[in-house]
Amino acid sequence: MTGYLVRRTGQMVLTLFLIITFTFFLVQAQPGDYASFYVLNPDLPPEVKDQIRAAFGLDKPAWQQYLIHLKNTFTGNLGVSFGNFPRPVLDVLVERVPRTLVLFLTATAVSFYIGFFLGKAMAWRRGGLFEYATTISGALLFTAFTPAFGLMMIWAFAFKLGWFPVGKFLDPLVWRGADVSANYVFGNMLLSAAAFIAFALLVMLCLKRFGRRVPSVAAFPIVLGGALIIVAAWALSGIGGLALDIVKHMVLPVATLTLISFAGTMLLTRNSMLETIREDYVMAARAKGLPDKLVRDRHAARNAMLPIVTSLVYSLIFAIDGSVIIESVFSWPGTGLTLLQAVRSEDLPLVMGAMLFIGMLSLLAHVIVDVLYVYLDPRIRYQ
């Protein structure tokens, strides 16, 4: 296992190096540089332009810039964002990355759950209206053009119905006079969510370990109780209203992402289930006299899950990539929107930083899935 981890880490470092290299020269291949935005400004004398170039090191040849950048990156210095001068790139990313992660992890978790649930139900009771309705609506949503669909969601739920805000991260009117920053509130929200997930996992693990005969339904009231305590704590904290404002802004983008992506998991689950249903161990489970629901969930769906978990990594990476589109449509100030703005303004350090983060997240997702796979399928052991 150690050998595997060492090899794996080596591969990841190499991949990151390739990502940095390709991104760097891709951005360099764009015409102009950051200073060229000021070329058209008649108020700036040429000496000042040269000064700006020299200050950012843009006067050096590309290969020299590349080597300096490489050295800085591997020593942990991501540089200063040109566009947000003088904020360091790391500072900008630490603010923006969690917003993207929360959006996409929530959407992926929800769509995976819905897709898996519907998919296994479809395979178990084949034929009939339910299967047709879910297949057709799922396929329609899955193939929808994302920006158009996002705009339709905004039009329907924000503009016509007025249930949710049109976009952005927060409503300035609500936050006027607030004595805490949005990042502080959001950071605490993240901590609460992490604590809740850890609590829920712990409860389920304990029930599984100590009480085989306790039905898994027993976990539900305990977990619900935990959720209520967290919500109550927020309500009493005085900044609950501000947190609620952020949550409101999250609903539409998460819903849009979920709707366009759940069908992938659903159709995959259905196909995978149709394979496992024919397996002898499902027949054996039925012969053993297990209740229908246990045969489906414990045996058929549990085995059908294996290929779906692989697809989950790809959908996660795809989702983070797609953040550029979704965040633009919803004006959500996350990594995707930051990356888009940075690319358009030739903010080289910020582009590099954002790409580095996206690359690291993809690699991390791969590792997590590999570990998850070992846990899900006892036949797999990495050497």
Added chain:
Amino acid sequence: MTDRHDPLLKVDGLSLSYQTRLGEVQAVRNVSFELARGSALGLVGESGCGKTSIANCLMRLLPDNARLSAGRVLLDGQDILPLAEEDMRLLRWRRISMVFQAAMNVLDPVYRVGRQIIEAIETHGVESTDTAARERVARLFRMVGLDPQLMERYPHEFSGGMRQRAVIAMALSCDPDLMIADEPITALDVIVQDRILRELKAIQQQLDMSIIYISHDIAVVAEVTDVVGVMYAGRLVEMGDTSDVFRAPAHPYTAALMSSFPSVSGERRPLTGLPGEPPNLSDLPQGCPFHPRCAYATDVCRTQYPPQARYGSHWAVCWHPLDATMAVQS
């Protein structure tokens, strides 16, 4: 209470068909037999003769396109065919368990082997605590010749023979009255086959359990059963005490099956395969369905289905039984 001498299982006029795109296929036609408590019955025949359909019917694990057109299956005098699904579910494994045909994939790859057996024990409440259930599995493992520590292993860590033993242990886990062994050893190598067969026989006698062996291998059935039924095209064509049937088969099909398997202990003789192909169930020939492949077929075989006749301790359905002198019309 039921009498010890009443048959445990009585199958009466069972008929089963499958709806397919090519029309209705009659897989089982009017099959009747009885099985005494503690005895072993064998069903032999070629692929597609309806053996496995009967097994699935006894467990009521039939595919959606199957239709039971007639018959009763009495377990201790109770007809299990009209039972509600939930009642049938509680009866499965507790009263009738099964060792499956393709035992290699019967164990779920993602759970420990012991866990999968405990699952059945828990479902039927055979043991009240987890510890007791584990002890029971350990006992079963020893009975089938497996180290009890293996229950913590996963199926892929087992060899073929070990898996089959585990599957047998699983079938025994709820003390069933009847165990159906559908090709229990077909996928194993010959040495393991013989050993497992002998162990099964010993376990059956030790637990006083009834077993139905389903096999295409006449040697297997001859070795371990008390009564044998030979099936052809969904019908029982000959049935009786195993030793009598194989000593003096009346139906030419039984004789043909016997001569297509080599005998280790018997005399040396050339093997003769069975000519022709297994019958097409959706388009059976008129009269005796075996007549196109039968060396003794005459005009009467081609037009009329033969009557059932008794020959000593067994009966057969044939116009020209091989040892006609023994024939006693029933």
